[in-house]
Amino acid sequence: MLFLKLLRESFIFAFDALRQNKTRTFLSLLGITIGIFTIITVFAAVDTFRGNLQSSVDKLGSKTIYIEKWPWGGFGDYPWWKYMQRPQVNLRDYEALRQRTTTAEGVAYLAGMSNRTLKYRSNTIEGVQVTAVSHDYYKTWNFDLAEGRYFTDNESKSGSPVCLIGADLADGLFANQNAIGKSVKVLGRNATVIGVFAREGEDMLGVSKDKTLLMPLNFARNLINVESGRYDPQIMVRGKEQYSLGDVETELRGLMRSIRKIRPVDDDNFALNKTTILSGQLDQMFMIVDIAGWIIGGFSILVGGFGIANIMFVSVKERTNIIGIQKSLGAKNYFILMQFLFEAIALCLIGGLIGLAIVYIVTLIATYGFDVRIVLDMGNIIRGISISVVIGVISGFWPAFSAARMDPVEAIRSK
Template sequence: PWWKYMNRPQPSLRDFAALRERMGNAQGITFEISTSDRTIKYRSNSVEGINVSAASHDFDKTWNFELQAGRYFTETESNNGSPVLLMGADVAEGLFGGDDPIGKQVQVLGRRLTVIGVFKKEGEDMLGTSLDKNVNIPINFAKSILDIQNERYGPQITVRGNDNVSLEEVESELKGLMRSIHRIRPGQEEDFALNKTTILSNQLDSMFTMVNWAGWIIGGFSILVGGFSIANIMFVSVKERTNIIGIQKSLGAKNYFILLQFIFESISLCILGGLLGLLLVYLIALLLGALTGFYIILGVNNILLGIWISVIIGTISGFWPAYSASRLDPVEAIRS
């Protein structure tokens, strides 16, 4: 019920400290908050609408990101709450253009902080989130200017398990520790929620699996129709060139030469159609990306798969017309 959700206590620094001390299957535990629609300034330049996040030192262990310039916070900077920050690529571009931002002082949340790193540009994910317009500061620095346990800043604790430990083990340990920290008796309902990032990825995997199956089914029918069309074209080609085939055979052309000649022609037609199809898919993907911002990548593996399928269909579709051409009697073929 919604009232139980509303009455849940926010994740606290006490919870965070207890988990850091007692959890054994985690490679990183982070306390995080964020505040949106802020403005960052450097001299006369400013960028509005940025998101300011504050996190404890293990942020680089619980989340995946790359830096295009500079470095991450040192443990001393995180523990002491030093006035330093990391900024997204769009923020750096808006404030500094092509200049190097490392070591420059900027103003955000009414304080002056030194830029020590810039996140690599990554674009938006499926949920529209991105580090490109984000600024990250140490949580201990945020303590001095914000009430970091206020629910308006959305405090959360992020845990990332060790690589050799299953998600179920991490979840079980985390749930047991949180029940212990909150002193919840056996059988009593939990007053916290564990949200797994794999929930979204599993749903997306399921959705894309269905899309792939639908694509293969539709593609299978298209391939079937295309195969019959190629076979018909090749039968017509054999019919129209019967006398030429007879002349070739009378001049000494072997059956396998006639066979390969028509099979290669069939394969060439299929490859040409496959390349035109790939070009059409590429143009549609570009158009969808421009209109929706959701970019579909046509990888090398997909291109090679499309060409390989074209070769197979060309071979199968062209074999019988080619075989019938190779078995023609040269005298009868010339007379036709």
């Protein structure tokens, strides 16, 4: 009870000191406010960017492995000259894998073409992503249909002239009309629309079906060479639920080396790509950004901390006579220390809370004014408050300690 009473009295003394010196308090708060605002803004922006990128990566599927010529990445030590010599993934690889694998839920072959033209009567859309896929594509990629259906097994095998289109394509070609059953012209051939993908919206990696046309692989084989490197062929494999991603990857590596007759001493001439690769690269990139945020905000906090320490030394000097009177009346050293230390902490907390409030206002303006969602989560709020308290303790300790050590007689005599 005695400690709580002393704590309450210390806060009262600190609050009175702050209230009586409004200009000095404002100038002291300014440095801390700017520092907390800078740090939390950087972290909120990084968290938002990281979340958007991660959601884009998650669309690729955590249990799906992509067999390609090129490994994902391209940063740092990336021996592209070695990968250039690798053969492209082909239909022979796909057929052999599909027949031999025991851990895969689905195996799909994919070839894509960008910036194509799609026509319906007098309506034309440029920049369409045309993707040719084998039947198991629906097992390897998560998507929803707003209307219609996916290819039947017979349509995939026979190469029927059918297709699925994205929401943007449906709106652009068939405004206020039902797209199902309409015939569109793509790659010089007519194809009947049997399904429309649900709208997904743009994301950070451009992973969206909104402007994509999906057609059966065997239909596309009559129009293009689906094994050509121009169309970025790849094999998508999603493992069964009872197998871990590592088990699926191990089996695929062994099967691909066997199919391509790679000697034990030779390196793989294919890449097994998965979302964990991208997630790891994102973590490394954002770790660097986090460090930069601490450095940028740290300078602002440092300036604010020196400002608080300087103001506290001035406060101690101004109240030397009062400190002497308090000590002569029996005030303990720790009461004097806590009095000034809490004043410094209160200053920093108020400055930190103002900084957080400004960040919150900025997030509201960005969200509702510019349709840019910025995440200010509880972790960043706690981080801002914690930094404020720590800076208050560090910057206020020495002035408070010097006040607590004063001789009461000398302090009373001072003017």
